[in-house]
Structures are given as C-alpha cells and as structure tokens.
Amino acid sequence: MTLAIGVPSPETASRQSSALAVVAASAGAFALLYPDPFADAFFAAWVLSVVGLAVVAAVGAWTNRTPLVWVAALLTTGLAILGMMSIGLFVAPVALLLxxxxxxxxxxxxxxxxxESILTDPPSARELLLKALAGVGAVAAGVGLVYFGAVARPLFGACARETLSCALAKTHWGAVAVTLVGLLSLCLGVWLVWRQSYVARVLGSARSGYRAK
Structure with missing residues (x-):
C-alpha cells in the first residue's frame, strides 16, 4: 500500500526500516563476535541484546504494535549512550533506524x-483512571525493582577471564530475576498508561465529532 507512486505508506516504511535494523544489528554482531563469539561472554551478551531488541521492534512494526517498537527503540538508544566508549558505534545506527x-x-x-472495538464497548472514565493508575504503579514498581536488582548490587561477579562458564558461575541469578521482573513491570506499566491515553483520545474525538454534527 502506498500514499502515491514511489512513496511508501508509514506502515510500509516502518516495516522496511525495522528489517534494515535487524540486518544492521545482525551484521554488526557478526563482525564484533567473529570468530570466537563467547570469548568475552558479557560483551557478547550486550551485543546480542541489541539484535534481540531489533527483532522485538520488527515484530512490533509488522504487527502494528507501536508501544513495543518504542520500548525497543528507547532501550537501544539507552544502550548506545551507555556504550558510547565501547559498542556505541555499533549500536547507534541500529538505534537510529529503530x-x-x-x-x-x-x-x-x-x-x-x-x-471500532473501543467505540463499540467504551470503558467508563473510572475504568480509564483506575487502569492508568495501575500503569503508573507498575512503572514505579518496575523502576524500584530494576534499581534494587541491577544498580544497588551487581548482577555479575568478577571473572579473571570472562568466559561463558565463568560468567554463568558468577551470575547473581536472584538479582537477574528481580531485574527481569522489574523490566516486565515497567513495560506493562508503560503500555497500560499509553493504552488508556489512546482510548481517551479516541473517545474524545468521537464525542467532538458527534457534537459537531
């Protein structure tokens, strides 16, 4: 579907740029990790996480799930900033594409x-408010869990040589679990807030159109 001859629609453009991001992330990961991908397990994990985020964004783009794309794009941008002195040059083009x-x-x-489904069965203002508050609570809880799991104490212990076996042995799995739960809570909260905002906009525009008639 196109808006005009040779001009792709936003949906097509999002799918094309997401595909380019996956290709760029995969090619960069191959270049950085070849020929011994797990010589430095921690470095490999960061590099492969960029590939994973690009894939998540592509899934969101191809299924029209915009919040999923934004989450992946912002996390990748954060990695590009944090890794500016190491893998930042690899992450930056992927972040831009996302x-x-x-x-x-x-x-x-x-x-x-x-x-149409929102207008067919519209939620009440109370429902919207309660879900939005639940989203804010989930975001706050997620931030707290991520801080407690990944910032307040280290996720990994020190290794003389950061091989995969040493990385697995020195990983603080409890902290990793807390961090993952925090990230899931954060994503859920952001989605809930975004969803209620979108529903409110749809209902507001529908009421405005009805009054205009």
Whole structure:
C-alpha cells in the first residue's frame, strides 16, 4: 500500500526500516563476535541484546504494535549512550533506524478494528483512571525493582577471564530475576498508561465529532 507512486505508506516504511535494523544489528554482531563469539561472554551478551531488541521492534512494526517498537527503540538508544566508549558505534545506527521505525509506526496508527472495538464497548472514565493508575504503579514498581536488582548490587561477579562458564558461575541469578521482573513491570506499566491515553483520545474525538454534527 502506498500514499502515491514511489512513496511508501508509514506502515510500509516502518516495516522496511525495522528489517534494515535487524540486518544492521545482525551484521554488526557478526563482525564484533567473529570468530570466537563467547570469548568475552558479557560483551557478547550486550551485543546480542541489541539484535534481540531489533527483532522485538520488527515484530512490533509488522504487527502494528507501536508501544513495543518504542520500548525497543528507547532501550537501544539507552544502550548506545551507555556504550558510547565501547559498542556505541555499533549500536547507534541500529538505534537510529529503530527511532525511525517507531516514528513511522506511530504515523501508521493502530491495527485495523482497534478504534471500532473501543467505540463499540467504551470503558467508563473510572475504568480509564483506575487502569492508568495501575500503569503508573507498575512503572514505579518496575523502576524500584530494576534499581534494587541491577544498580544497588551487581548482577555479575568478577571473572579473571570472562568466559561463558565463568560468567554463568558468577551470575547473581536472584538479582537477574528481580531485574527481569522489574523490566516486565515497567513495560506493562508503560503500555497500560499509553493504552488508556489512546482510548481517551479516541473517545474524545468521537464525542467532538458527534457534537459537531
């Protein structure tokens, strides 16, 4: 589907840029990790996490799940900033492509039928408020858990040589579990807040259109 001859629609553009991001991340990971991918297990984990985030963003772009794309894009951008002195040059092009993907995905709008389903069975203002507050609570809890699991104490112990076997042996799995739960809570909270905001906008525009008539 195109807006005009030779001009791709936002949906098509988001899918194309997400595919480019996956290719760029995979090619960069191969270049950085070849020929011994797990010689430095921690370095490999960071590099492969960029590939994983690119794949997540691509799934979001191809299924019109814009919040998923934004989460992956912002996390990748954060990695690019944090790794500026190491893998930043590898992460930066991927982060840029994912930011473009998120912008195109935002312009493309929601999946077909989402707006209609909201208008068919609209939630009450109380429901919207309670879900938004639950989202804010989930974000706060997620931030706290991530801080407790990954910042207040280290996720990994020191290794003389950071091989995969040493990394697995020195990993503080309890802290990793807390951090993962925190990230899931953070993502869920952001999605809940974004969802209620979108529902409120749909209902508001529908009421405005009705009054205009």
């Amino acid at each position: 930011i473009l993907t998120a912008g195109f995905s935002q312009a493309a709008g929601p999946r077909e039928g989402v707006r």
